[in-house]
Amino acid sequence: MTEVTAPYPTGTPCWVDLMAKDQQAALDFYRDLFGWQGRPGPAEFGGYAVCELNGRAAAGIGPAMSPEGAPEPPTVWTSYLAGTDAQVTQDAIVSAGGTLLVPVMDVGTLGRMLIAADPQGAVFGVWQPGEFHGARVVNEPGALIWNELHTSDVPGATAFYGEAFGIEIEPLDGADSYWQLRVGGRTVGGVTLLDGDPPGTPPHWLTYFAVDDVDSTVDALVKRNGTVLAPPFDMMAGRMTVVADPQGAPFAMIKPIPL
Numbered sequence: 001m002t003e004v005t006a007p008y009p010t011g012t013p014c015w016v017d018l019m020a021k022d023q024q025a026a027l028d029f030y031r032d033l034f035g036w037q038g039r040p041g042p043a044e045f046g047g048y049a050v051c052e053l054n055g056r057a058a059a060g061i062g063p064a065m066s067p068e069g070a071p072e073p074p075t076v077w078t079s080y081l082a083g084t085d086a087q088v089t090q091d092a093i094v095s096a097g098g099t100l101l102v103p104v105m106d107v108g109t110l111g112r113m114l115i116a117a118d119p120q121g122a123v124f125g126v127w128q129p130g131e132f133h134g135a136r137v138v139n140e141p142g143a144l145i146w147n148e149l150h151t152s153d154v155p156g157a158t159a160f161y162g163e164a165f166g167i168e169i170e171p172l173d174g175a176d177s178y179w180q181l182r183v184g185g186r187t188v189g190g191v192t193l194l195d196g197d198p199p200g201t202p203p204h205w206l207t208y209f210a211v212d213d214v215d216s217t218v219d220a221l222v223k224r225n226g227t228v229l230a231p232p233f234d235m236m237a238g239r240m241t242v243v244a245d246p247q248g249a250p251f252a253m254i255k256p257i258p259l
Contacts, residue, residue, distance in 0.1 A: 007129045008129075011166055014133070016079055019073055020249070026247060083126045083165070086128035102116075110130050121203045146189060148208065151191060152203055179192070217253055229243055239255050
């Protein structure tokens with residue numbers, strides 16, 4: 001198990017969560033698929049569930065909520081980037097041309113958060129840790145392993161994430177039209193163009209979870225009413241697939257090539 005016990009450096013993807021129309025159905029689905037354990041949390045946090053893998057926080061699943069009269073939010077996984085001061089980061093996001101969707105808010109003593117969109121429209125969160133740092137287990141089967149920005153404008157994304165977070169976006173050696181997100185000299189995620197997505201797909205962040213066996217996990221997902229968006233295929237980092245859960249939230253799964 002790869003366990004994280006310290007706060008993530010600013011700009012590093014540190015957490016993912018899903019706001020589901022049917023929270024319990026989502027909890028059941030991901031329990032069966034990845035072995036997560038989670039149940040609705042206290043009302044003061046909107047029932048938000050922190051799902052654990054082998055006793056360590058892996059991801060969040062909450063009930064989808066929207067203000068009265070507002071359209072229902074899309075059912076998607078949201079990637080959160082770490083920040084040491086959410087208010088300062090919020091100001092930097094707006095200054096760099098991003099759009100604020102949910103202003104900075106306190107989450108009890110756990111931390112502070114906000115939701116924003118980059119200038120191309122990709123939605124992401126920011127997490128300032130308090131008592132909670134983010135994912136405690138990563139890079140293991142059933143856990144978060146990669147966060148990937150799908151964008152229509154790599155130079156624009158480079159300027160935005162550089163100004164707002166200090167993230168560097170550089171070409172990935174040996175890959176055609178793929179870039180790496182780097183924080184403090186370390187690769188923490190990827191960037192690709194929307195060309196490989198179905199026509200009409202908006203810019204977005206895609207969450208990857210590691211699995212032991214891509215093909216058998218896809219079979220299990222289909223039996224539980226999930227949808228295959230891109231059948232399993234081999235690529236430079238391993239064998240992967242892109243799928244959607246029964247409520248329509250897309251995500252990727254990968255069995256990485258051992259380093």
